[in-house]
Amino acid sequence: MQLIFMGPPGAGKGTQAQLLADLWKIPHISTGDILRACVVAKTPLGEKAKAYMDAGELVPDGLLMDIVQERMNQPDAKAGWILDGFPRTVPQAAFFDTLLCDVPGGGGAKSGKDCALRAVNLDVPDNVLVTRLLSRGRQDDNEQTIRRRLQVYREQTEPLIEFYRDREQLVAVDGDRSMQEVTAQLQQVLSGNS
């Protein structure tokens, strides 16, 4: 299984990615989690990324490429993976296409189009997203930063929906239901029984 989880902040990407990764015994790779670990460990990347994350901005593309490449080359990512929060910009998606041709977990793809990957978009209305994020209470879950993250999502990440739809790799799921209902729907559409 090669899955990308898209959708705005608070859509439930991390929640659903972790559930399905446990079920299918493949890694859940969250660039947000990797970056937060770098911030806590005060690595050079963490020091550079922190201000962007605190402001609700995307970390520059160039800082993401190496960590994703390194993670995708780890042995546990050979048989499948769920990427959560990457790619988030068109240049990241183009980079990822190239990377898929090189990493064992790309399944020998000659291009991103070729690959068996599916890009899942979880659709949730903004008012529900804001309520969810305010009650999650992460450091960047304050009203001002949430508004900025939603704006950044619309401007920079939402175009990827068309990018993957054009290639017939998009799977759209209503994320505005209970966690259990969303999981059941994802299992159904991803196992081809929709």
Ligand SMILES: Nc1ncnc2c1ncn2[C@@H]1O[C@H](COP(=O)(O)OP(=O)(O)OP(=O)(O)O)[C@@H](O)[C@H]1O
């Ligand atoms: N279907 C759901 N119904 C209600 N609450 C949910 C649902 N899915 C997730 N949540 C809750 O909403 C919050 C955000 O979920 P989650 O962290 O999975 O979102 P995300 O898309 O990964 O967000 P981000 O991009 O900001 O990391 C969490 O507190 C989670 O428990």
Ligand SMILES: Nc1ncnc2c1ncn2[C@@H]1O[C@H](COP(=O)(O)O)[C@@H](O)[C@H]1O
């Ligand atoms: N793919 C990414 N590109 C740029 N910035 C990213 C990316 N993934 C995560 N970030 C930064 O981390 C925070 C939190 O990410 P979550 O996926 O919401 O946990 C995000 O706001 C970016 O600043």
